[in-house]
Amino acid sequence: MAKPNPCLEVERRRLTVRGVVQGVGFRPFVFRLAQRLALAGWVRNESGEVTVEVEGPPEALERFAGALRKEAPRLAYITAVESMVVTARGNAAFRIEPSVVQEGRRQPIAPDVAMCAECETELFDAADRRYRYPFITCTDCGPRFTIIEDMPYDRARTSMRRFDQCRPCLNEYTNPADRRYHSETNSCPTCGPRLWLAADEDHASDPIEGAARILVGGGIVAIRGLGGFHLAVNATDNRAVQRLRDRKQRDEKPFAIMVRTLSEAGRIARMSPEEARLLRDRSRPVVVLRRRSPSPLAPGVAPRLDSVGIMLAYTPIHHLLLQAVGRPLVMTSGNLSDEPIAIANDEATRRLAGVADAFLLHDREIVARYDDSVVRVAGGTPVFLRRARGYAPMPLQLPVESPVPLLAVGPHLKNTFTLAHGCLAYVSQHVGDLETLETLEHFRVCLDTYQRLFGIDPKVVIRDLHPGYLSTRVADELQLGPVFPVQHHFAHIAAVTGEHCVTEPVIGVAYDGSGYGDDGHVWGAEFFVCDVTSYQRVGHLRYAPLPGGDAAARAPWRAALGYRSLISERRHVFSRAFDGIAESELHMAEQQAEKRINSPMASSMGRLFDAAAAIIGLRRIARYEGQPPMELDAVCTGGAVDPLPFPVVEAADGLLQLDPIPLLLALDDVAQRGEEPGSMAAQFHESVAVATATLVARVAAEHGCHTVALGGGVFQNARLVTRLRELLGAGRLAVLLPRALSPNDGAISYGQAVVGAARMAAAGGM
Ligand SMILES: [Zn+2]
Ligand SMILES: [Zn+2]
Ligand SMILES: [Zn+2]
Numbered sequence: 001m002a003k004p005n006p007c008l009e010v011e012r013r014r015l016t017v018r019g020v021v022q023g024v025g026f027r028p029f030v031f032r033l034a035q036r037l038a039l040a041g042w043v044r045n046e047s048g049e050v051t052v053e054v055e056g057p058p059e060a061l062e063r064f065a066g067a068l069r070k071e072a073p074r075l076a077y078i079t080a081v082e083s084m085v086v087t088a089r090g091n092a093a094f095r096i097e098p099s100v101v102q103e104g105r106r107q108p109i110a111p112d113v114a115m116c117a118e119c120e121t122e123l124f125d126a127a128d129r130r131y132r133y134p135f136i137t138c139t140d141c142g143p144r145f146t147i148i149e150d151m152p153y154d155r156a157r158t159s160m161r162r163f164d165q166c167r168p169c170l171n172e173y174t175n176p177a178d179r180r181y182h183s184e185t186n187s188c189p190t191c192g193p194r195l196w197l198a199a200d201e202d203h204a205s206d207p208i209e210g211a212a213r214i215l216v217g218g219g220i221v222a223i224r225g226l227g228g229f230h231l232a233v234n235a236t237d238n239r240a241v242q243r244l245r246d247r248k249q250r251d252e253k254p255f256a257i258m259v260r261t262l263s264e265a266g267r268i269a270r271m272s273p274e275e276a277r278l279l280r281d282r283s284r285p286v287v288v289l290r291r292r293s294p295s296p297l298a299p300g301v302a303p304r305l306d307s308v309g310i311m312l313a314y315t316p317i318h319h320l321l322l323q324a325v326g327r328p329l330v331m332t333s334g335n336l337s338d339e340p341i342a343i344a345n346d347e348a349t350r351r352l353a354g355v356a357d358a359f360l361l362h363d364r365e366i367v368a369r370y371d372d373s374v375v376r377v378a379g380g381t382p383v384f385l386r387r388a389r390g391y392a393p394m395p396l397q398l399p400v401e402s403p404v405p406l407l408a409v410g411p412h413l414k415n416t417f418t419l420a421h422g423c424l425a426y427v428s429q430h431v432g433d434l435e436t437l438e439t440l441e442h443f444r445v446c447l448d449t450y451q452r453l454f455g456i457d458p459k460v461v462i463r464d465l466h467p468g469y470l471s472t473r474v475a476d477e478l479q480l481g482p483v484f485p486v487q488h489h490f491a492h493i494a495a496v497t498g499e500h501c502v503t504e505p506v507i508g509v510a511y512d513g514s515g516y517g518d519d520g521h522v523w524g525a526e527f528f529v530c531d532v533t534s535y536q537r538v539g540h541l542r543y544a545p546l547p548g549g550d551a552a553a554r555a556p557w558r559a560a561l562g563y564r565s566l567i568s569e570r571r572h573v574f575s576r577a578f579d580g581i582a583e584s585e586l587h588m589a590e591q592q593a594e595k596r597i598n599s600p601m602a603s604s605m606g607r608l609f610d611a612a613a614a615i616i617g618l619r620r621i622a623r624y625e626g627q628p629p630m631e632l633d634a635v636c637t638g639g640a641v642d643p644l645p646f647p648v649v650e651a652a653d654g655l656l657q658l659d660p661i662p663l664l665l666a667l668d669d670v671a672q673r674g675e676e677p678g679s680m681a682a683q684f685h686e687s688v689a690v691a692t693a694t695l696v697a698r699v700a701a702e703h704g705c706h707t708v709a710l711g712g713g714v715f716q717n718a719r720l721v722t723r724l725r726e727l728l729g730a731g732r733l734a735v736l737l738p739r740a741l742s743p744n745d746g747a748i749s750y751g752q753a754v755v756g757a758a759r760m761a762a763a764g765g766m
Contacts, residue, residue: 012041012055012088015065017081020394021050022153023110024075025139027096028181033071035176037064040091045099045152055088074140075110075282077394096182099152109145109153109453111390112226112370114284114314116141118179123316124323129168130188134195134208134317135364137185141282145393146227146368147185151453155184159365166191192364195317198349199358208317211360212324220244222334222348222356226315227370227389227429228341229334229348231355232258236327238298244330245300247355249337253624254302256286256309256372258331260322265310268292268328275377283390284314288376301330306634309374317360333371340432340442343369368449369442370429378718379725384742385716387416392429393450396740396750398422399501399532402757403764407447407458407480410749411488411515412469413625414742415439417447418749419456420757426454427741427750434470443474462486462756464748466516484759486752488515489526490535492711492743495751497532500709500736503758505531507538507696507705507733512712512744513553513606513625522546524604524712527656527695529703532758538699539648539656542566545599546607547592556610556628557581557620558589562602563611563664565593574668577614605688605714608660615664616671616680626713633719636685637678644683646691648698656698658691685719693727700733709736711751713744 017026022045030043030052039056054064069078115123119136122128130136137143150157165173169188172180180186187193197207199214211221215232218240223230231248233240235257245251259265265279269289278287286309291302302308311331313319322329333341334352342348343366349359370389375382384391401423408418415431428446432439451457463475465485475483486494492515493508508528517523527539544562552558560577564570578586592599606629613619613628618635622628644666651657663684670680696708708728715721721737728735741747 009057010055010088011058011061012053012086013061013065013083014086015052015054015068015081015083017050017052017068017078019079020075020077020110022151023144023148023184025073025183026050026076028139028176029071029073029076030068031094031096031176031181033064033067034094039064040094042095042097044097045154053086054094055091075113099154101152109148109151109393111145111283111392111394112143113141113282113390114312115316115319119316120319123319132208132320133189133192134315134320134362135187135192136316137183137187138179139181139183140179142185143226143364146366146370146389147364148453149367153184158184159367160185160187163187163192163364193362195360195362197358197360207360208320208324211321211358214358215321215325215329218243219357220247220355221358221360222352223317223321223360224345224348224362224366225317226366227368227372228343228366229352230331231334231352232329232331234325234327235297235301235330238300241298241300241330244332244355248332250332251623252303252627254305254307254309255330255332256311256374257297257301257328258311258313258318258322259328260313260319262312264328265289265312268295268297269308269310272377272380274380274382278375278377278382279310279312281390283373284311285373285375285390286311288374288385297328304631304634311372317362321360331372338433338436339438341369341371369446376716376718379722381737381739383716383718383721383738384740384746385744386430387427387740387742387746388429391740393426393454395424395426396499397501398425398754398757399498399503400754400758400761402753403760404459405456406460406462406753406756406760407478408462408749408752408756409471409475410752411464411745412466412471414745415443415471416746416749417443418753419450419454419458420753421454421456425750425753426450426456430746434474440470440474460484460756460760462752464488464491464516464752465518484756486755487518487535488748489523489712490528490530491748491751491755493528493530493535493709493751494532494754495741495747496709496711496736496738498750498754499739499741502707502709502736503532504707505529505703505705506707506709506736507699507703508535508709508711509692509696510712511605511710511714514602514604517603522600522602522604524602524606525608525658526603527699529699529705532754533762537655538703539658539695541603541605541608541658542651542660543601543603544607545593545596546602546604547589547599549598549600552607553625554622555620556614556622559607559611560614560664561586561589562593562599562607563661565590566661567665573665574615576617576668576671577611577620579617579620581620605712608688609714611660611664612667612681612684615667616677616684618677618681626716629714629717632681632684633717635678636682636719637676639682641679641682641686643687643690646687648691648695656695658695663687663691685717686723689720689723689727692724693731696728696733697731700731706732707734707736711738711743711747715743
């Protein structure tokens, strides 16, 4: 028998690769891999995936399939590879074919990525042709989602399409051995975008040098970045920081700062290895760290807090500017308070005219608006405070597949929306508070982009239960299909269980500011036994009136007054909470609480933190959302403390109730004795953790449920989460915490989508 001719043993396979595989250098990687293994065929982007056909000896094809996953580019995220044998064609070479556009296909898109180490080396190498070029990128780094207009990801469908590559750039683009082979953002000083400084007085020839001079001199510079404009000032110059606060109308809310290197960050703040890893992560979030004392930063950067939000430079512009300035910069979003971040040159120069002294502009258009993401580490794990640039729109899984495409419009404040199809949920970046026309417009534009890019045409809309929210009106006005409400705190818990793909019943603890309850009261400290379709409310914080309604959210003294109205012997109680509040205002609020005029009943944990901050004399008026609990956390002294009485009682409505009156009276007692705020704050945190664990233990025993999901903005509090986890763990309860999404209202839309999909699936479709 003749030996088989190895040349005849040729097979051809078609591989379909799904996940984040476009805009990450995947085709060049496939090309090089095929060359290395001497395989013929082609690779191309299709709207939904990357398709590869490879032809060669079966053994080489096996190695190809293995390496496809193992050696994939750093930015790729492969969710599935399908393989089928097709007829061999006898091709001799391997090539990259033009992209194929298919209607109605969905495809995750890579978020923007910080400049890579290779590009950074070139940026500061005087011999490199991109020396000090502010738009240096390669297949491993640079803008992605902020510049994509449509899919599939090709230069022609990004805002880079107006820049034709010059000969040397094209050579890189077409050379398989080059790092910039098929890099769609490839450009150089000859052919790429330009940077310039628009300033009243300064006409420096080098825009970076000019901007740096203004910053060092105490000026405010608006800088066009990846997802929008930043406003920058010298972070060590308190007068400059104060001028920025005055002009931006931002009283005391902490500013984030930017530095170039990890060691510079280390001089400003302490960090754990996990925090250092997050700082260096290619998504470059703002990481909230413990500030060193004494600090080189101006006190106005983060008044009265022991923390500071730091991010490392992520674009070449940042690197050049920080190198020229030689000190940390405040980098805050380029907007006035409560407006969306500006993205276009004319929009920024118009809207920020009264704020910035100069504008560092460029002509690479920003297609999608993205704020910086903000994270902190609690108990060793990252917790999102805001999920935006670098993370959104990476999809999350739904625990139950949605029978129809759906849109969840999210909450009123800290809005995000979620588009879901099948098992995938695309959670939008932070949109903002749906209170202004500008934010509403941002919502619509963003939704439009997502629908187009992901090819999702929702047939069902999920909204909050609150009849008066703007998001509720939007849900109706979109006229996409039937609209279903989901209760706010149930959505908080479903967001957590959904992320963990848990569909069995859990004990849900939702602690936040406020949400509309199904009894018409304001909810905000709720205990549920629930799965992903329905919930039973089994406990809550005792209701108290909130004199002034929404006004109480920014006035901790009002929350304290609401609690005082529940106490019969109350003449001198909580007196520290009302120091400096005008007699007439106090009297009117008292009347409101007494007669229940404009005083909704609320079970809000956020307001209980407010009341505590007021009663111990720490804060009576809040200058920004979350200030009282942040300061309460910041002043806490270390070491173990005993809890104050915070009893769990069985209430008239048959539910378990946390009664905060004994706790607040005990706090008031120690406050009157002149105790330090630090130890009182620590006692307060301990009391909340212990009472919560006690109530959960009772529910666990009664319902035979041993998994606890924690959701809601109050769980951004690292001290509370860490302690509660200890206590629940000691009671042999498994604890689920948010991972990819924030505990706060940024997760509500995903929670709504989880419930919406599960309910529709249970009902057998729509
Ligand atoms: Zn690079
Ligand atoms: Zn060029
Ligand atoms: Zn909430």
